[in-house]
Amino acid sequence: MSNETYFIKKTFELAKKGEGYTSPNPLVGAIIVKGNKIVGWGYHKKAGAPHAEVVAINRAGKKAYNSTLYVNLEPCCHWGRTPPCVDRIINAGIRKVVISTYDPNPVVKGKSVKKLRKAGIEVKVGILAEQAKKLNEVFFKNVKKNLPFVTVKVAQSLDGKITTRSRDSRWITSLKARMLAKSLRDKYDGICVGINTVISDNPTLEGLRKIPFKIILDPDLDIPLESKIVKKKRFIIFTTPASKKKKKKIGYLTRAGQIYFLNTKNGIFDLRKVLEVIYERGICSLFVEGGSFTIGSFFDQRLVDKIYFFLAPKIIGGKEALPSVGGYGAKTLKNTFDIQEIKLERIGRDFLFTGYIP
Numbered sequence: 072m073s074n075e076t077y078f079i080k081k082t083f084e085l086a087k088k089g090e091g092y093t094s095p096n097p098l099v100g101a102i103i104v105k106g107n108k109i110v111g112w113g114y115h116k117k118a119g120a121p122h123a124e125v126v127a128i129n130r131a132g133k134k135a136y137n138s139t140l141y142v143n144l145e146p147c148c149h150w151g152r153t154p155p156c157v158d159r160i161i162n163a164g165i166r167k168v169v170i171s172t173y174d175p176n177p178v179v180k181g182k183s184v185k186k187l188r189k190a191g192i193e194v195k196v197g198i199l200a201e202q203a204k205k206l207n208e209v210f211f212k213n214v215k216k217n218l219p220f221v222t223v224k225v226a227q228s229l230d231g232k233i234t235t236r237s238r239d240s241r242w243i244t245s246l247k248a249r250m251l252a253k254s255l256r257d258k259y260d261g262i263c264v265g266i267n268t269v270i271s272d273n274p275t276l277e278g279l280r281k282i283p284f285k286i287i288l289d290p291d292l293d294i295p296l297e298s299k300i301v302k303k304k305r306f307i308i309f310t311t312p313a314s315k316k317k318k319k320k321i322g323y324l325t326r327a328g329q330i331y332f333l334n335t336k337n338g339i340f341d342l343r344k345v346l347e348v349i350y351e352r353g354i355c356s357l358f359v360e361g362g363s364f365t366i367g368s369f370f371d372q373r374l375v376d377k378i379y380f381f382l383a384p385k386i387i388g389g390k391e392a393l394p395s396v397g398g399y400g401a402k403t404l405k406n407t408f409d410i411q412e413i414k415l416e417r418i419g420r421d422f423l424f425t426g427y428i429p
Contacts, residue, residue, distance in 0.1 A: 076199065093117055103127045228385045232393060
């Protein structure tokens with residue numbers, strides 16, 4: 072492994088420390104090296120906080136002069152909540168900048184590299200570029216599509232069921248798998264479920280370290296006012312205009328959260344519109360947890376980017392037991408989803424399949 076690859080991997084490790092907190096900004100880690108020794112390092116902690124490059128430069132102090140900066144994403148060259156990082160790099164007297172991948176934002180892409188080179192700084196781009204893009208898969212989707220990155224999480228039996236025929240669902244997977252699933256929530260801005268899940272499970276939809284927004288798909292505004300989600304606040308409910316007649320309920324709910332009115336077709340929301348609304352609200356990534364109908368709708372409308380499927384070594388059986396993915400489903404095998412970049416892990420006695428939908 073070359074020194075450049077080694078230090079770029081270190082920037083990945085640093086960048087991940089900000090996972091779940093930097094939205095709408097990307098995950099960025101930076102390392103300053105002089106004489107083959109790390110003299111400064113930093114990562115972007117949250118939107119509005121100093122960028123990774125600035126933190127690293129501040130930590131390095133005078134040692135930044137004539138050094139090499141390693142960063143997983145092209146530094147910014149424009150004013151946002153903070154000043155341009157490129158100017159700080161130039162003023163610090165850094166000799167060389169090694170960047171894993173270009174920033175996909177047209178405001179930045181290639182412009183920062185050009186400005187650095189114009190200032191006489193050597194710039195190298197492209198080391199572990201694909202890994203860098205995967206690290207910032209949410210940010211790249213946001214910039215290219217102006218939509219949140221959508222991940223579906225399922226906990227099912229080996230035969231694809233999430234309940235028995237009597238709707239018993241606790242618990243299919245082990246505690247170890249459930250805790251891992253709960254920790255995954257910390258990576259996302261919002262957690263989405265349908266109203267049936269709220270009524271049957273009364274979940275809190277919280278992670279281990281953070282409280283994400285809860286997105287509830289509730290066409291008839293049936294959400295119980297005593298549900299944990301309402302009490303915890305930070306929720307967004309999507310319902311239909313017909314629900315406006317429930318004025319007292321709406322008044323109560325809007326004191327704790329937000330309600331949006333969207334039409335449905337055959338009882339199903341246009342989920343792209345849902346994604347557009349929450350993206351405008353600053354929710355850049357969405358973790359869809361259920362239930363069967365809601366997950367199936369996201370697949371039917373081809374809006375899923377990534378999956379986490381937890382499989383327990385159990386057989387439930389029965390045509391009345393709920394499948395993990397409901398909805399209409401594929402009519403032919405040509406219309407099925409071909410999962411790419413599959414990763415398989417063993418979690419205690421359960422298994423976790425992770426993959427992407429191109």
